[in-house]
Amino acid sequence: MTGKQRSRIRLGLEYLETREQPSASPTQLNIDTTSYDPDHVIVKWKDGLAHASSITTASDALGNGQFNLTLDANVSVTTAVNYFKGLSTVEFAQPDYKVQIENLPNDPSFGNLWGLNNTGQDGGTANADINAPEAWNTNTGSGKMIVAVIDSGIDYTHPDLAANMWKNPKEVAGNGKDDDGNGYKDDIYGWNFVNNTPNVMDDNGHGTHVAGIIGAVGDNGIGVAGVNWHVQLMALKFLDKDGSGYMSNAVKALNYAVANGAKVVNNSYAGGGSDPAMQAAIAAAKAKGVIFVAAAGNDGTSDDINPVYPANYNSDNVVTVAATDRNDKLASYSNFGRNTVEIAAPGSNIYSTLPGNKYGVYSGTSMAAPEVTGAIALVWDTHPTWTYSQVINAILKTADILPSLTGKVATGRLDVGAAINYSISAPITTITPLTVSSAAFNDGSSLSSVRVTFNQTIDPTTFTAADITFLGPDGKAIAIKAVTAVSGMNNTQFDVTFAAQKTLGTYRLTLGTAIKSKAGKLLDQDGDGIAGETTDGFTVSTSLAASQLVTSTDVNKLIADNAKTISTIKIDGSFTISDVNVQLNITHPQDKDLKISLLGPDGTRVYLINQRGGTGANLTNTVFDDDASQKITAASAPFTGTYKPETALSQFKGKLAKGTWQLIIEDVNKGNSGRLNSWSLNFNSTSTASVTPVISSPVVTNQRKFLSPAPLLDASFVQAENQRKNQTTGT
Known part of the structure; x- marks a missing residue:
């Protein structure tokens, strides 16, 4: 592993693979207890014979001593049932319920999907499932919802996924151009942030498995069915073939998803701690009404006590998911947390798609999260005018409350059949909810x-x-x-x-x-009309960060005509960067000749200015700061004051400052020369290590943060992840 790699936060998977194949279950009839014949009731007398009644007009024998009675025009079913139940000679009385075939798909392995429809197969408990067929009686998906899968990629050629892959409508495949101007060339199915290419093919298997749970094509006579039969799956690959990746790429993937129309984002991964860049990306997703679904983790511990990220980011657009088994018990490996884990869903022995037209079984909260993601997409597809918070409320308010989950999650086990029919109504109140x-x-x-x-x-x-x-x-x-x-x-x-x-x-x-x-x-902080809930608590955080000014002694250098000039600052102390700004003093008659960049010790390069300003003179006390209101790209020389650089200095956040920093000045045109007079770096750090050669007196800055629940990673990577953490933290 290179020094550059050690300085970046590495994320990974921790799914538990078993590759079992449970037996199939038969087609079922669904009895709708809310719908019945308004003109008849079914009655059985204890003697098995027919009896006359003053509230009925006819009787039809059904066999076994049961009779279907036609009611008098003025008698309701409720009245009749109560009347006959009150007679000592009647064994039972009930409405004539409407019965219909459940909308089960013809996919040959549907019987393997106990999480969607549990009939007790393979030792399970009947109905310990998310009631997917009940939801499908209402909607199986219109294909309009875009769901991003931030993972190891997706096998977009898989016969059970190909028809549901998101395709960038404004991009022309294979022409090497960024047709839609979103910064990515030929991004047809999404983007590969591992290799920075449009090839999102899954070389690990985890992402394809997750995608199948969310949206394998249903009722196509092939393989399995997802929770949402018709959905658009956006493939965003940031995990490599070994199931690990960098936080910076996860942030890029989330930002891509939001910018390109995803409404729900699945995040079945974890690693590192709370990251300001990811927290900011989640906040930006919330501002666009995007729901962030995260896995709770597979350590069997409490997220309330031992936070897991991204699951523990405390934003109301984050839904963190624990895993249950086929008997409606919390899975032994699943993380939990009454205050940080919103809901549970089936996650053990989940059968789904794998690369190469294959199928298999994985276990983990990584499998539970996409059950919820698919359900959210299906509910939102059914109610397209709902806000993200209304969709989340429908999912959480209708969860099945189970004794096994009491005190372990905020609600219960997912019930998409109830959620899809949830009624959103304004709370009856005479005052504005307190927040x-x-x-x-x-x-x-x-x-x-x-x-x-x-x-x-x-x-x-x-x-x-x-x-x-x-x-x-x-x-x-x-x-x-x-x-x-x-x-x-x-x-x-x-x-x-x-x-x-x-x-x-x-x-x-x-x-x-x-x-x-x-x-x-x-x-009523969550605004759902129900005050005093656990979710109505309010959390705010801040960070004390020491500001450290480091000034270069490698200055007073000639900026030669049509040449490159390099000046350095060496940082001997070891501390983690939370923010960095750059100040320059340069004398030059033609600012448009200059390309100036900052190169960090790990090889990260940020362009401060790239041939901007036209004919001008000098950069005098010029500060480059991501938080500046004025962009350098929109300014003109001479440059004095504070400007937003060409590319973001935030690329250095979370990295170690130790090592040699280079200011690279390139004079790209002939005819003029200049001089580098001075330059400095102003670091904000959450560590106390010293810096060489110059340190300013400490200045405290507060970084406002709203905490959030934590997602999780699923994969047999615990040992490898611990090793990575040791390498990252130096422990």
């Missing part, structure tokens, strides 16, 4: 308070230190000193104070759900 509008940590060299703003007046007696959990970087609780109403804000704004905190790292403050408005309403 936290904002929560901001104080700025300064230490943390000592958080200002919390509510959207309405609250009862101050219900907001006390007992309602607050505040955790430091080490995960230990920090005592709250006081909760004080801000003067003149009519009990809508409060300061939560605590002892000054100076330790670098991430701090998390969580408000409980017992806080009430002046009208007595509990928090």
